[in-house]
Amino acid sequence: MRHNNIVSAIEWLPEHLFTEEIVEAAVESKEIEVLSHIPGRFLTPERIERIIAGSTESWHSFELRNIPEAYRSGAVCDYATRKKPKNITAVPEAMVTREMAEAVIQNGRGDFDILAFIPERLWDAQLAYLALRSYIYDPYYTDSRTDAVMKTGLILGYVPVEVKTQEFYYGMLDGMKILSTVTDAVVPSRFKTAAYYRKMAEHDLSLVPARFYSYEILHAAVCSTEGKNFITDPQFFKPLSVYLDDMLADRLMEKHPYMFGELPKRFKTPERLVIAIDNSKRETNCYIDEETEQSLLTVEVCKAFIRRNGNCPEFPENVWTREFVDYCMEHGTCFRWFRQMPKKFQTYANTQAAYDYGHHHICDFAKRFITPQMAKECYRERSYARAIPGHFLTEFCRQTGLPEKFYGGETTMLSLKNSRDDYTYCKVGNTCLAFYLKEQYEPSSAHLMMTRSDSKYCTPEKVFDVPVGTFHRTWLEKIVAENDPRFVKPRVDKALKAVQAVCYYGVEKLKDLNRTEIFRNTFMGETIGYCARRRDLTYHSDNCGTLIEGLKFKIRGMAVPVTLAEDMTPYTADMLHRKFGFCYIGMTAFATDYGLDMEKAYTFAQMRQIVREKGHKPSLRNYKRELKQINIIQ
Numbered sequence: 001m002r003h004n005n006i007v008s009a010i011e012w013l014p015e016h017l018f019t020e021e022i023v024e025a026a027v028e029s030k031e032i033e034v035l036s037h038i039p040g041r042f043l044t045p046e047r048i049e050r051i052i053a054g055s056t057e058s059w060h061s062f063e064l065r066n067i068p069e070a071y072r073s074g075a076v077c078d079y080a081t082r083k084k085p086k087n088i089t090a091v092p093e094a095m096v097t098r099e100m101a102e103a104v105i106q107n108g109r110g111d112f113d114i115l116a117f118i119p120e121r122l123w124d125a126q127l128a129y130l131a132l133r134s135y136i137y138d139p140y141y142t143d144s145r146t147d148a149v150m151k152t153g154l155i156l157g158y159v160p161v162e163v164k165t166q167e168f169y170y171g172m173l174d175g176m177k178i179l180s181t182v183t184d185a186v187v188p189s190r191f192k193t194a195a196y197y198r199k200m201a202e203h204d205l206s207l208v209p210a211r212f213y214s215y216e217i218l219h220a221a222v223c224s225t226e227g228k229n230f231i232t233d234p235q236f237f238k239p240l241s242v243y244l245d246d247m248l249a250d251r252l253m254e255k256h257p258y259m260f261g262e263l264p265k266r267f268k269t270p271e272r273l274v275i276a277i278d279n280s281k282r283e284t285n286c287y288i289d290e291e292t293e294q295s296l297l298t299v300e301v302c303k304a305f306i307r308r309n310g311n312c313p314e315f316p317e318n319v320w321t322r323e324f325v326d327y328c329m330e331h332g333t334c335f336r337w338f339r340q341m342p343k344k345f346q347t348y349a350n351t352q353a354a355y356d357y358g359h360h361h362i363c364d365f366a367k368r369f370i371t372p373q374m375a376k377e378c379y380r381e382r383s384y385a386r387a388i389p390g391h392f393l394t395e396f397c398r399q400t401g402l403p404e405k406f407y408g409g410e411t412t413m414l415s416l417k418n419s420r421d422d423y424t425y426c427k428v429g430n431t432c433l434a435f436y437l438k439e440q441y442e443p444s445s446a447h448l449m450m451t452r453s454d455s456k457y458c459t460p461e462k463v464f465d466v467p468v469g470t471f472h473r474t475w476l477e478k479i480v481a482e483n484d485p486r487f488v489k490p491r492v493d494k495a496l497k498a499v500q501a502v503c504y505y506g507v508e509k510l511k512d513l514n515r516t517e518i519f520r521n522t523f524m525g526e527t528i529g530y531c532a533r534r535r536d537l538t539y540h541s542d543n544c545g546t547l548i549e550g551l552k553f554k555i556r557g558m559a560v561p562v563t564l565a566e567d568m569t570p571y572t573a574d575m576l577h578r579k580f581g582f583c584y585i586g587m588t589a590f591a592t593d594y595g596l597d598m599e600k601a602y603t604f605a606q607m608r609q610i611v612r613e614k615g616h617k618p619s620l621r622n623y624k625r626e627l628k629q630i631n632i633i634q
Helices: 006-011 020-028 032-036 045-054 074-083 085-090 098-107 113-117 125-137 145-156 166-174 180-186 194-203 215-222 234-243 246-255 257-262 270-278 299-308 322-331 348-357 359-364 372-381 390-400 413-419 475-483 544-558 573-580 584-594 604-614 618-622 624-629
Strands: 424-428 431-437 446-452 461-467 506-513 516-523 526-534 537-541
Touching: 006 020, 006 032, 020 045, 032 045, 045 074, 074 085, 074 098, 085 098, 085 113, 098 113, 098 125, 125 145, 125 166, 145 180, 166 180, 166 194, 180 194, 194 215, 215 234, 215 246, 234 257, 246 257, 246 270, 257 270, 270 299, 299 322, 322 348, 348 359, 359 372, 372 390, 413 424, 413 431, 413 475, 413 526, 446 475, 461 475, 516 544, 526 544, 537 544, 537 584, 544 573, 544 624, 573 584, 584 604, 584 618, 618 624
Parallel strands: none
Antiparallel strands: 424 431, 431 446, 446 461, 506 516, 516 526, 526 537
């Protein structure tokens, strides 16, 4: 039979076959396990030391009982017990040290029998606590109460009686934090005195018999640093409350403010209620019976509720003064108090502050403090529309000729065209353009409406109200041009045709920036877009601030020649913008003229073929340089 190492070779070797050569080979292997298999007659202190010295990093262990007792030195025994707690059974009692005992306890969890081999002389409170932690409570407590009581009792059975004093059991409660029910189960009855129950009251009132109830018991429970000792349980607090005094009542409110309602009537004072409120961490008004204990709601108590900045009970009317309102404004920044404040104390300042915090406060405003801006915002939010004074709505309808559903929906013409939010409108002089959906959330039911008055003193009349067929690039302009009898297409100088984004737009020059001209496109007198021009190159954008950067990007893109491979690559509008800097307005104009889909991709060859088939269009002239760049035209 072949063996992988010396340990497996000698493990089952009969003792009479061992030789000095085999033993020396085992010693040289530096395997600690060989100490379990070398016969005692071959072991010497020198060989034992060599084996131990050579295997200090080994995870393996050995059987100490295999070493002759005469050779079991303190160092050997210490090493053996650290390697294997069970080896303490083979350590001579006189040689067991404190360090060995601690190592055995820390590494021997679950093996209760080895505790019997720790001499009585070594046991003290700290060693007993270490055993309890290691065997039961570390790294965490998982046993049932019954198992914990059984194991705790078993461990304490090895601890000498003289160690288990009353202070020892107090230490189990305070230092060890062992469950009170477990400790109480193992404490001998001779220690269960009034002093013991005072200590227990700090941890668990439910374990204190009623016959021991006293001021001292209540004091211990109230002043305890323990979070859960059942002082808040009415079945324990009520019989103990006969011992309550002012000091304990104050301390109780500091620790358990929600027990104010459980206090005997003589202790329910405004000053104590302030303590409770100031120490509360929850938004609750359960401290008092608002019907029978209104007298507790003094100004100072009400201020405490305000400071807490949460829910408030209904304050007495006599509390409300201008000074109190100012205090509320400073400390009650969540405005939970605002609803109950008498309206005579409302001002433009405090109503605006309440509105800024939450629009729902508008429901409590006196009508005179609701501004047009508030009314518009809240009407759009629908939930608070009932609070809007009616005259705002009737005046809006009279001035615009629009239904009241459009109230608060004013926007710019550019936003109306691009965002298409339901029930929005824009004003152009005495004209209103309004967009809405006949069926909510259904774009196919979109309508565009126009109203106009001849002057601000005349009632506006409806000019048209027509459905929107499709949302193409010029949908709004086209509907206005076809349905407004007063609309006249603007005449633009031929030199500015490339600057005019759409034939319905007027063009106005705004300024010159170095070598670049900045223009705005207008529709019905309103700005609808911008254009930057440098010589024969233009760049359109809805945002004036992006014109120069967009034009520079386009100049860089136009400087790169198109390769033959790119001629057959399908391009989307986004790809053309990224590669050549083309503006979307120009691409949309070209796509509209030649029936292309802005969402699809086309090769340059396909676009050339479409241009040949459909012939000359305005965009061919306006964007000649761009189209030459990508070989659409020559």
